[in-house]
Amino acid sequence: MHIEDLKFQNITQKYLKPYAKRSPTETMQFLKWILENIFRLDAQDADDACVDQKQDKGVDALVINDTLETIFIFQSKFKNSDKATLGDTDLKEFTGTLAQFKNPEGIDVLLAGKAHEGLKATIRRINLKEKIEAGYAIEGVFCTNVSLNGEGIDYLKNVVDITVYDSNRIVADFVDLDADAGVDDTFELNTSDTEVIDYQTADGVTAKIFLANALQLTHMKGISDSRLFSRNVRYSLGNTKVNKSLISSIRDKKEHKNFPLYHNGITILCDHMNAPSGDKLEISRYMVVNGAQSLTSLLNAKASISADLKILVKIIALGGDEELTDKITQNSNNQNAIKARDMRSNHGIQQRLKKEISLVKYGSYELQVKQGEATVKGVTTISNEKAGLALLALDLGDPWSCHQKYKVMDDSYSKIFGRSDVTGAKIIAFHSALEAITDSLDSFDDKLFGYYTLTTYFLGYVVSEIIKDDKVGKQVFNNIKQVVEKGKLQEFLDVFTSLASTTVADLNAEIEELRENEDGFDYKRDLKSPKWCRTMCGKLKASYNKDVKRKKAEPVSALLANIL
Structure with a gap:
């Protein structure tokens, strides 16, 4: 901008x-x-x-x-x-x-x-x-x-x-999302052997629907590197059951004439479309918003494609209308079996966070917002679902909900991501903090409890509350972006890990005492209870503060004194 x-x-x-x-x-x-x-x-x-x-x-x-x-x-x-x-x-x-x-x-x-x-x-x-x-x-x-x-x-x-x-x-x-992504090129399709249906809306948007030769579609740029699918809600998902079935149909030449009967078709959006001759159709600045799995499978089985293999194609010329692009993307994909995470993948919040994370100077990170995104060697990939769980536990103090992963990109989406302080740096810091405390899990006396999924989120929550209970610690938490940008993330993670180890020792003692009570201890029940989690967190904070007073532990303010 x-x-x-x-x-x-x-x-x-x-x-x-x-x-x-x-x-x-x-x-x-x-x-x-x-x-x-x-x-x-x-x-x-x-x-x-x-x-x-x-x-x-x-x-x-x-x-x-x-x-x-x-x-x-x-x-x-x-x-x-x-x-x-x-x-x-x-x-x-x-x-x-x-x-x-x-x-x-x-x-x-x-x-x-x-x-x-x-x-x-x-x-x-x-x-x-x-x-x-x-x-x-x-x-x-x-x-x-x-x-x-x-x-x-x-x-x-x-x-x-x-x-x-x-x-x-x-x-x-302002984070420029490069919303006009896709393939900035011109592509020509041959329509000489098919009937073309023309359609025009009252707003002047034009569309053409026809059966296209599958082989010529594989020549579109951006399939192998996924640029063509930048607005699709997900990329190719690899060797899935659906893709195996697609490739099987492509390799069976007896099935080629029936392929349009099995396949829903491909939707291509472009800025402009014209027909320089009766049997040629030219499109410019184009992208596929529905059909990533199909085109990737066609490219992978290109040698088996015959002239009989055709695919229903819908091409829509929008002239750069971003609002209509979003509507078409959402509605065309609503017909498929997709998750809330897929539908959020092109959301402005996700795209801004993805861009911010890629621009962080200290370390090399990438936010994965779409299923099937390729990972890059040497780059730490953070899925937006895991990022949301980290924010839910450490930032919002709600670890008991982390077993309901589906809510991260659905019911709880705005609460988790839709806040001014949720930046790419914060996601890197909190995701890294959860990763850093995994070694502490081996110190639990009860290994089944220690490696239960919700235990990591609960432990991260308690450590976060211990830090936020301290004036300096709270300041660090509220300015975690500054910590990352100053290259001091590792110092923060060292403190976080140290506090996690101390907390595990205290938690072992608390759990041992609970087992002797009438109600006992059922971690599969208790870790999903807000009341139990808050009560136990309060006990663990009190235990840490006692150790500080007895000088058995350093106060958080001393541990984080020079981090900002």
């Missing part, structure tokens, strides 16, 4: 069009774009956060981050003049807005006053007063598509509770 992209005409055409139906004004479209692309909220959460109405007391959105114990109050100013800048006048007014939220009494005044019911409803729904009473910090976020001028910069020098996302900050923080 460049500064030019945020100018009125450019941003409204390139980025805000998909938000037009969700927001009546360009200012709110811009704010929702910020919430999703800079603050990483899910679309539903972004909609819920926005409260912009008349008499809204200068508040455009409210976001609670329970992990950071922070209430973010947003105000947005969208300028249609390319010469406009942001000075101190708007920021001074915003300071007054924030003053209303400094204490619970201010919230009572707001609720009793003439503020819009939309704002009041949001305040009640997110339990804002209770959060403030609990000590949550208030942070103002001012968003604009223009740059700060000198007066604005000078004003912010004396203000600590306002963060401004002007055009320069947005460009610096």
Whole structure:
């Protein structure tokens, strides 16, 4: 992204069009774009956060981050003049807005006053007063598509509770997803031996449906390196039962004439499509959004393809319409047996995290968001499902839910990934922390308990709570991105591993005592109980604190003193 992209005409055409139906004004479209692309909220959460109405007391959105114990109050100013800048006048007014939220009494005044019911409803729904009473910090976020001028910069020098996302900050923080990926080339298909069905929508989108010769499809670029399937919800899954069946049909030439009867077809999206002659069809900048398994199988069995083997092909020329591309991808794949993880693979949050992880300077990592993605030698691959489980246990403190893996990319998706502090660096750190404590599992007296899947998540949760219970430790946890970027991840992991070893020793003693009680100890039951996990975590934290007082263990603040 460049500064030019945020100018009125450019941003409204390139980025805000998909938000037009969700927001009546360009200012709110811009704010929702910020919430999703800079603050990483899910679309539903972004909609819920926005409260912009008349008499809204200068508040455009409210976001609670329970992990950071922070209430973010947003105000947005969208300028249609390319010469406009942001000075101190708007920021001074915003300071007054924030003053209303400094204490619970201010919230009572707001609720009793003439503020819009939309704002009041949001305040009640997110339990804002209770959060403030609990000590949550208030942070103002001012968003604009223009740059700060000198007066604005000078004003912010004396203000600590306002963060401004002007055009320069947005460009610096925006993760370009390369949404127009695919094959940037031209490909020609021969349609001389088939009937072509032409279809055109009211919006001018054109499509052609026909039986294509399978051999010519294998000449499309990007099959072997998966570039062709960049918008598909998953890549080739390898030697699966379905792919074995496909290859078997391809190699049996008696079945070639029947192949279209067995196969659902392939969907190809392109920017442009034209027919230079009656029997030629030319497409440019193209991608396959449904058919990765089929094309990969065809390429692998290319030598067996005969002229009789044809595949139903649907080619749609969209002219770069990203919103329609997403809809076609989702609906065409909904007809197949796919998982929630597959459907999330192209989601903006996943693609941003994937890009961020690939750009981390210390170490070599890759986030696997699609089934079948090839691994690279020397690169640590982290599946987004495992990343979600690490966040669930260590960041959100919910290890008892980690056996319900299906929820990570489904019911719990927004809660886990849709938060402003979930960055590529955080995923690397917490995934690595769980990996680092695996050696500690051998120290459990009960090996079956030690190597039970949920035990790792529980142990990681307890260690995280011990760290967060310390003032310095909490600061490190809340700034884990900085730890990674400064190249000090290994130092953090060494402390995490050391605390895990200490915790295992204490847990062994606690479990031994539990076995003597009437209820006994059933780890398959207890590790799925929030009450049991929280109670045991409290005991283990108390045990560690006793050791610190007795000087049998170092305080977390000492262990992590020089890490930030």
